[in-house]
Amino acid sequence: MSDKKIDLTPLKKAGVPIFFIVGGPGSGKGTQCEKIVAKYGLSHLSSGDLLRAEVKSGSSRGAELTKIMEAGQLVPLTVVLDLIKEAMLKEVAKGSKGFLIDGYPREVAQGDQFEAEIMPAKLAVYFEVSEDTLVKRLLKRAETSGRADDNMDTIKKRLKTFNEATAPVVAHYEKKGKLARIKAEGTVDEIFAEVVKHLDKAIKA
Ligand SMILES: Nc1ncnc2c1ncn2[C@H]1C[C@H](O)[C@@H](COP(=O)(O)OP(=O)(O)O)O1
Numbered sequence: 001m002s003d004k005k006i007d008l009t010p011l012k013k014a015g016v017p018i019f020f021i022v023g024g025p026g027s028g029k030g031t032q033c034e035k036i037v038a039k040y041g042l043s044h045l046s047s048g049d050l051l052r053a054e055v056k057s058g059s060s061r062g063a064e065l066t067k068i069m070e071a072g073q074l075v076p077l078t079v080v081l082d083l084i085k086e087a088m089l090k091e092v093a094k095g096s097k098g099f100l101i102d103g104y105p106r107e108v109a110q111g112d113q114f115e116a117e118i119m120p121a122k123l124a125v126y127f128e129v130s131e132d133t134l135v136k137r138l139l140k141r142a143e144t145s146g147r148a149d150d151n152m153d154t155i156k157k158r159l160k161t162f163n164e165a166t167a168p169v170v171a172h173y174e175k176k177g178k179l180a181r182i183k184a185e186g187t188v189d190e191i192f193a194e195v196v197k198h199l200d201k202a203i204k205a
């Protein structure tokens with residue numbers, strides 16, 4: 001995966017807007033992205049979904065990735081970035097209007113590498129939710145998601161990883177003036193109304 005060079009020319013030429021979607025596990029990234037896709041027709045790429053698909057494909061990295069994800073840790077940067085690049089190229093070939101990169105960057109270095117190799121993001125959208133709410137939502141999701149990481153033990157580890165590695169991402173984009181901080185404790189529609197305000201402004205700019 002990471003040993004083959006990926007030609008990013010078509011992606012760079014397309015020059016479509018890119019939005020990072022950031023927030024703790026269970027903050028509603030996937031839920032809001034679905035609504036954004038319906039309204040704006042952007043391509044939604046969830047780094048977690050890409051990794052889970054890689055695991056399912058039975059590739060040689062699958063078993064290793066499973067171990068890392070079940071420990072609630074972060075997968076190596078180049079692995080995730082390559083998966084994202086390949087998925088973005090596929091979408092560009094289909095005429096993508098822009099991207100929601102959901103669950104990424106998980107750490108500051110991931111964002112910097114993405115922007116250096118691909119293109120700067122327009123905005124990082126951050127869903128701010130208390131830990132209590134995150135845990136409640138994840139335990140509820142666990143009833144139906146079938147996800148190996150939706151259990152109390154892994155949830156605790158994911159929250160720790162989020163607080164240590166991902167919280168600095170928020171500060172990083174805030175400093176650059178590229179953060180949309182959205183209080184995301186309300187209903188799905190209330191939160192979406194806030195999302196729309198930020199996206200409309202960013203897409204016009
Ligand atoms: N505003 C909201 N209020 C209540 N529950 C919400 C919510 N937004 C999402 N949920 C639910 C849906 C899921 O079962 C769970 C986690 O949402 P998700 O979209 O899968 O989060 P993420 O992709 O950030 O991990 O919480």
Ligand SMILES: [Mg+2]
Nearest residue numbers: 029030046048
């Ligand atoms: Mg998600």
